[in-house]
Amino acid sequence: MKxxxxxxxxxxxxxxxxxxxxxxxxxxxxxxxxxxxxxxKKVKFRGEDVEVVGMETAIAMRPQIAxxxxxxxxxxEWAPKFEEVGCWVIDNSSAWRMDPTCALVVPEINAHDIVxxxxxxxxxxxxxxxxxxxxxxxxxxxxxxKRIVVSTYQSVSGSGAKGVMQLYNxxxxxxxxxxxxxxxxxxxxxxxxxxxxxxxxxxTKEEMKMHNETRKIIGSDNIMVSATTVRVPxxxxxxxxxxxxxxxxxxxxxxITTLQQTEGVVVEDDLANNVxxxxxxxxxxxxxxxxxxxxxYTQANTLNFWVVSDNLRKGAATNAVQxxxxxxxxxxxxx
Numbered sequence: 001m002k003x004x005x006x007x008x009x010x011x012x013x014x015x016x017x018x019x020x021x022x023x024x025x026x027x028x029x030x031x032x033x034x035x036x037x038x039x040x041k042k043v044k045f046r047g048e049d050v051e052v053v054g055m056e057t058a059i060a061m062r063p064q065i066a067x068x069x070x071x072x073x074x075x076x077e078w079a080p081k082f083e084e085v086g087c088w089v090i091d092n093s094s095a096w097r098m099d100p101t102c103a104l105v106v107p108e109i110n111a112h113d114i115v116x117x118x119x120x121x122x123x124x125x126x127x128x129x130x131x132x133x134x135x136x137x138x139x140x141x142x143x144x145x146k147r148i149v150v151s152t153y154q155s156v157s158g159s160g161a162k163g164v165m166q167l168y169n170x171x172x173x174x175x176x177x178x179x180x181x182x183x184x185x186x187x188x189x190x191x192x193x194x195x196x197x198x199x200x201x202x203x204t205k206e207e208m209k210m211h212n213e214t215r216k217i218i219g220s221d222n223i224m225v226s227a228t229t230v231r232v233p234x235x236x237x238x239x240x241x242x243x244x245x246x247x248x249x250x251x252x253x254x255x256i257t258t259l260q261q262t263e264g265v266v267v268e269d270d271l272a273n274n275v276x277x278x279x280x281x282x283x284x285x286x287x288x289x290x291x292x293x294x295x296x297y298t299q300a301n302t303l304n305f306w307v308v309s310d311n312l313r314k315g316a317a318t319n320a321v322q323x324x325x326x327x328x329x330x331x332x333x334x335x
Contacts, residue, residue, distance in 0.1 A: 001026045001335045002063040003324075004087070006078070007070030008032035008043055008052060011160050012092055015317035016067050017045055023321060026328070026335065033058040033066075055081070063087050064333050065324050069316065079121050088333055089121045090320045094205075097123040097213055104216045106130055107322040108264050109137045114323075114332065122323055127315025128152050128206065128229065128238055129213040134288040134314075135307050136244060137218055138262045139255060143246035143301070145223050150210060152229045153239040154195055155279060156187060158311050159231075163187070167233055187233050195229035204229055237279025238311045245302045252295060255303065259290050264314070269293050277308035285310055286318045 003020065007013040009032070020027055030045040032052045042049040055078050058066070065088045068075050072095040079089045079096070096102040096119075103113045104123045114122060125133075132150060139145070156163035163182040169175065170188035185192055196205035211225035232239075260267050268277050269291040277289035288309045296302035309315055327333040 002029040002031060003027045004031040004033050004058050004063040004066040006033040006066055006068045009034045009038050010069060012069035012312060012316045015312045019317050019321045021046055031058050031061055031063055059085055067320050068092060083120045088327055090124060090323050091121060092124045092316055092320055096121050104213060105323050106133055106217055107326050109133060110217055111326045124320045125213050125217060126209045127158060127311040129210050130315050130319055131288045131307050131309035132240055132242060133214055133217050134265055135290050138258050140218055143248045143250050145244055146247055147224045147245045149243040150227045151241045153232045154229060155234040155236050155238055155311060157236045192231040195231055234279050236283040237308060239279055239308045241306055243296060243304050249301050256293055264288055265290060277306055279308055282308045282310050286314050288314060
């Protein structure tokens with residue numbers, strides 16, 4: 001199985017290679033792909049040095065699956081060219097998520113959607129959306145979601161190496177202004193209520209992604225999502241405070257039992273012992289952690305909970321690899 005990782009030297013690309021190893025994905029030939037300035041460099045895969053190649057070379061090698069994490073513009077230009085040679089593309093950018101010809105997939109929820117679309121390009125959802133819908137989808141099946149109000153607390157790793165470096169540089173030097181910053185303001189000792197650029201409606205692109213993607217993944221245009229996305233000085237792992245109103249009432253015991261029985265979800269909710277999800281504990285893990293589960297006493301049929309996940313793993317690389325695993329296990333892609 002020839003597997004290309006496009007953007008192989010970036011944070012998510014590195015994580016994709018690591019997770020392919022961890023999950024014993026059937027890679028017979030690893031094709032790391034990057035920009036021209038990285039071509040010829042070596043990266044590690046299963047203890048071996050593998051040379052980074054450019055786009056044209058990778059396409060000529062005809063991989064069966066390509067994992068893309070190289071930005072939206074790169075994906076728009078190159079993903080169709082990989083598709084043209086019969087390669088399945090799993091793209092981590094926002095370029096194809098709302099394209100009506102492409103599936104937007106969280107494997108535990110809607111892997112079956114892949115066969116409904118005509119393209120070999122599959123979109124990986126936004127990291128914040130993935131962890132939220134992992135917790136919400138099983139509850140939607142029981143109670144039917146009307147409206148979600150979510151506030152995120154997103155780590156700097158969501159901005160790639162540039163965001164991580166800004167935090168560490170500011171923290172180590174005490175400098176209020178980092179060189180070549182990822183953010184318009186200092187991030188150390190600060191909270192920035194802006195993730196991505198602002199749109200005409202006053203929301204950021206990240207906030208609108210959560211609205212649009214949630215509806216497409218769960219498969220309901222009736223769900224309304226109001227999001228506020230915030231960058232916090234945490235190195236890895238995104239957290240979210242979720243308030244969800246359902247059509248039907250629920251019991252807290254049934255909610256907890258349902259989440260405990262959901263693949264990929266771990267309930268951490270022991271208030272007597274101060275147990276609840278935290279990014280410091282979620283980092284390096286593939287599960288989505290849910291806690292602080294409680295009824296909203298101000299409104300009928302409404303639930304509050306707290307959800308945390310490693311944004312580089314389940315929020316990006318792991319989800320992409322799981323999609324690739326589904327392509328193989330379902331027989332869509334054959335070696």
